[in-house]
Amino acid sequence: MNAPFKNLIAGEWAGSQNASRNINPSNTNDVVGEYSQGSVEDLNNAVAAAKAAFPAWSRTTPQERYEILKKASDEILARKDELGRLLSREEGKTLPEGIGEATRAGQIFAFFAGECLRLNGESIPSVRPGVGVEVTREPVGIVGMITPWNFPIAIPAWKIAPALAYGNCVVIKPADLVPGSAWALVDIIQRAGLPKGVLNLVMGRGSVVGQALLEHKDVHAISFTGSVSTGRKVAAACIAGNPMKKVQLEMGGKNPLVVLDDADLKVAVECAVQGAFFSTGQRCTASSRLIVQAGIHDRFVEACIERLKGVTVDDALKAGTTIGPVVDQSQLDQNLKYIQIARDEGGKLAFGGELLNRENPGFYLQPALFTETTNAMRISREEVFGPVANVVRVKDYEEALAIANDTEFGLSSGICTTSLKHATHFKRNAEAGMVMVNLATAGVDYHVPFGGRKGSSYGPREQGAYAREFYTTVKTSYTLA
């Protein structure tokens, strides 16, 4: 198969002849496109191109970089409907969600265009007479990026934009399941005026292209988003190599949403249903553990079921669809496996969990809500990464907080309450990188730091001005005047 969508290496659309089919999960008869499956040779060529481009690119002025990023942002935003449609077609999130994600990618590029102009340093008096100290930031060098399938345009955007803004060169390997959105994004950035070789795209398998990127001696840093198990391998490879690589990992979650007796029921149900099930529950920040106080428990569960009866699971591109399909067969199998595990553990399936038939063949699953679960069960401890959530009943706020924190993950943590005291205490004591009060655990701004604690994240934060911690390296210079 000769792929029409090729890799971008040294400014040319080129690379290996092997290709893979990008299949629409809403209609498995629909082939979104045929995309190159890169080889180790392609990856080596991409890194060589980035290495050759780095000396000139790292010396460009902030104005030159601003103009390229701003132009890319303008095109992404002008084409958000078309890009959102492509994203929904290849990943399965609904069209409004797809357009929303494409818009976010454009906003991220606009933000980092501004950041090009804001990079500053420090001048610090020395402890020694006559000596001046300057602290400046320089690009890290060649940054390798490995991304997951669930945010096919936003995650590549929030890695590529800061990397370029601070003067780095990039080799990106997107998820092999959804290469289309990353391809379209890279095409836009390249045409915005980027010199050849500054940004390179090598699509293909993690075990081939990803592994070669991790092992390449000329790559200085790796930014990875994906599962914990792959993340561990990524970190180990970055440290094992010579020279060692700077590494940043964003991984899974088992995000708690606490609902206290004094919560506004409508707000709590909306936070739970949106947070747990929208985007098919395929978000690292999904509210997959609902920790509910006894006094509101039954009313909350009943209202969630009523709300779930009103959602429409169907083709992602169809008007009126609220939840699209699961991304592929293996993810669907994983969801069904966990539904069975929760049943076997004694959880009560209060709603959903059935496979659904729709007009076209696709991976349609009714959202599944379990009750009568404990925090010790596997359904409470392991990331399912699908439209599956469980309710754990608790007696008071103290127990809710303890259970919320009793997890190996620490990405996002939420509470629904009208008590200022409990909201304030929760914000201070939740062991998570992001805390939400009366908001779903999923759904964040694009201009502030994103990331977690414990098993969810490793290394500096992504997004906002904090992104510079990863994409720059600090130099301290001393001068005797």
Ligand code: NAD
């Ligand atoms: P995954 O770990 O299977 O794959 C992620 C990427 O790693 C893919 O591009 C894959 O090809 C690549 N890869 C796989 N094996 C590799 C290897 N040996 N060497 C190098 N690269 C390799 O994850 P996924 O299934 O694509 O994504 C779902 C996971 O991502 C979930 O756990 C989810 O929580 C997580 N996620 C986290 C965030 C966050 O910011 N915290 C955001 C989105 C998704």
